[in-house]
Amino acid sequence: MMPMRYPIRTCGLLLTCAVLAACGSQAPVDAPTPSAQTATSMNSESRQDFGATVVEIPKPEPKWDPYEDIATVDWTPMDLSSGKAWLSCDRDYEAKGDGEALVSLGFSSLWKQMQPCRDEGVVRIRYRGKISSDFTGLVQRVADMGDTLGIKSRILDIDSSGGQVEDAIRAGDAMAESGWMIWVREDAVCHSSCVLILAAGDMRMIAGPVGIHRMLRIGSKATSRAELNQELREIHEQLNLYLQRNGAATTIADLMMTVPNRSLRLLTAQELDLFGLAGRNAAEDDLDRIRLARKCGEAFVRRQDAFFRDYNLLCVTPGEEVAGMGECGRDLKQRYGFPDRNCPADGPLSEYD
Template sequence: MSARFLPHLLAAAVLAVAVAGCQRGPQAEHDPARTVANAGESGALVKRAPRAEDITPPTERAEREIDWRPMELTDGRAWIGCDPDYATKGDGTPLENLGFTAVWHGVAACRDEGRLRLRYKGKINAEFTALMERVSEVATTQGVDTRILDIDSAGGMIEDGIRAGDHMAEADWTIWVREGAVCHSACVLVLAGGDMRMIAGDVGIHRMIRIDSEATSRAELNRELREVHSLTESYLERNGAAVTVADLMMTVPNRSLRLLTGDELTLFGLTGPNAVEDDLDRIRLGRKCGESFVQRRDRFFRAFDNECTALAEQVEDMNECGRALRQRFGFPDEACPAESPLAEYN
């Protein structure tokens, strides 16, 4: 996760037990090979062969301007709230459309907090990608740096899952699948793009489906899907997730759903801190603050996980534990106070 995002994420975690507890993942007693028949509305749809712009890594693309033409959410609903504690505060204010004025006012309500939670329930499609791009741009303009996507989606279009995930990888998003929510099929690709993933609901994968396929044999259908499989592998690799996910999207029958256990989510790089972003964060911090700072910061967070997260239900105790650890490890650092853990307490 990014250096500036991590302190805000920890602050969000101590505000509500719901957020702090979401990092556990599905219960371990799930059968590792568990599948669910009748996948229902789940979808991993492919509408075309990949284009060059899809294969090109995001950092090599020309900067894409946000298209602010009026747009409605026809296959989903969105809300913007400023507090992760949805049980007490609710889902937030409905985002009626994706026009500039609606998005601006929705995000502006969270400017003082410096933190927003975007609740989305619906399909992964071009509208979802536009939602993430527009909210990200406005949040950056208004200085709302802590961003949580609270998602509940049974899937949708593979290409849009990749496009949205690549955008989120550059925009400092945490992704939260709350208890009772799902993230199935194409939604799993969105998880790969988050800086941090907190999962309490079900995450599941099944075989992708080619829309309007003209295949008349297994070989022809395989050629169509191999193009998208290669695109998906490349996306997962650059975002620190296992290419095994792409393989499962070729093998699990689309009428079923393979639910991933907590251990599998960790193994596949789909939960907790994003490994690639963590490496980039360490490189940036090493250049700015020195390697000894990075090593001391790592020791702080290991101690925080071991000693403080167990106090999640006692918010004041968790705060006090974190502040005591800061003193023990010599934070705030004199040379890099803003990069120090829990910098909001400086």
Template sequence: MLPRFCWLSLLCLGLVACNRQEPVAKPVADAAAALAADGDHMVSINAADAPAPVAPVLPSKGREWPEVALENGKAWVSCDTDYAGEAGDGIALEALDRASVDAALAPCQERGLVRVRYAGKINPSFTALVSRLAVVADAMKISRRILDLDSSGGQVEAAIVAGDNIGASGWTIWVREGSICHSACVFVLAAGDNRLISGKVGIHRMMRISSTASSRAELNKELHEVYDNVKDYLQRNGVAVGVADLMMTVPNRSLRLLTNDELKQFGLDGTNAVQDDLERIKQMRKCGDDFVRRKDAFLVAFDRECKVEGVDLETVNSCGQTLKERFGFPDDVCPDESPLSEIGTALLVPEPVAIPSAESATSAPAAAQLAVPPQRN
């Protein structure tokens, strides 16, 4: 039996616990503050707090853009696909005003290729980043655009707004070795014209940070509308809605990494199926049915005969150039839309990189093999 003073102590503790009032959870008033503190969670906020869709045309050159700071993230701009070379990830983008973005992209204008490395959260300032980069890239006619992404996630609504901007402006999304794309980042990944994945992609449930729910039924009702929007977004980007269903089964504090087979099965790896259909429709109108048939046959043969595992990039390109003659390319009517056009082929070949040791060679094995898809027609 416990001594009397122990019983008294326990009784006092019990009375304190019984009389203590539990704090009532309140909706988060400041969505930006919540994003800063959400760690690696995927969060959803009230519609009133969601970032507004960015207007299709931002203020023209010579007029000021609204001031936006890049929060919980960093961005670098490079005109090369290779990050193992001397230039690395490129020049840090310190601000999002028009003059700063113009200066960052200007060196890429001649080559017509830009790679933007982003490491950080998916939030409203990220949506501003991608939309402003697209406006300047359009103005400079930089048609080949790569978003080199490393993100643990962030806000669902911001990811969807950013994704719609990306989908409208022609970006390849790259998750390279050592990088991750978790949680809400997966929605950004979905929007790319092409997705190149060597890093880790993971999913889990979203957390409703502005929720007032006190039961499973109430929480489910709140999330139902959000998931409907997510599924609609995934469908318009050619991604299986099963991704959203699978997310529902993984606790927010956990993570479910997707395998290579699952990424392909869900439509998150490789060519965006919806964009591919759109390009085929455009090419059929411009170049004719015979052109599209020959191009489809070429791409099948190219994958089967040229893209053999272990073959170096120069051999792949040489094989492709030889294969073009068999299928009647370049086409007289649509030379720019022909597969492996002279411009596209030049951009497939990276600048040579001196690898000093075997250790450094394994640190970035895919950097020199990033194939940049041809520009949109």
């Protein structure tokens, strides 16, 4: 009987499978990783340097995003603990006062309290306290509920000595996208980070004192001037970006750095105007001009420009009460044909129509 012969290819395949089977039966062994010290010594002893030094790179800390969660309003139940707030559907604080006390920021509670404002088309929030996360929640929720109820005119009647920088930037960015007029009444103040809230308003009427100083992080861990300077540089960078996107002068951020946190520098009426913190917001004004030119025509825009020139000259004077500024503007509007017949809801100071 002839011996069975396998073709050469078949034998090679069987041998390969046997080797692979034998290898597969053994557990894989991880190759040892040389430590940084070992790798360095290997390089120093070798004639060729392959750059094998092992360096542990720390993971960068996530940077704070100023636009995070602005578009989405969180309606998780919360109370207003950093200050006191009152809600009114009337602009006349001299005759009507500050309104009803606002305690809960829950959806159903705020919905009930803002219902009467639907007929007037305006909601005024009188806030006295610190700038904090619950203040941010207050302005976000009032604006969101205003959108739900069709209340387009929102007034923040603020009295604040400041608070946390990051919360002021979050609140300001939220307000910049939701159409707020800001008052600093003759019996109120706006100091420190409250100035950032002013920068975000569409229209600012200021009768009370506005002051600035260095803004330090609460709970700072700085132990030297160098560490403190690094923190201040980071804050300064955030302030610059914030002021730029809201149409205010970055000079304010530089000026803040020269005033110790325990001190205060009051801004004059001329400085408020020069730095873009009073009157019409420059960024919003340019955006409105583009929108109004498309909707109401170039003649409408030129007439509105003429009104604001006279309004700033005749109605906004140092020491004037906020109520007087509004009444002066309301009467002055008639001389320029506002409210306009074709665009009645788009004229200047429409909050007073």
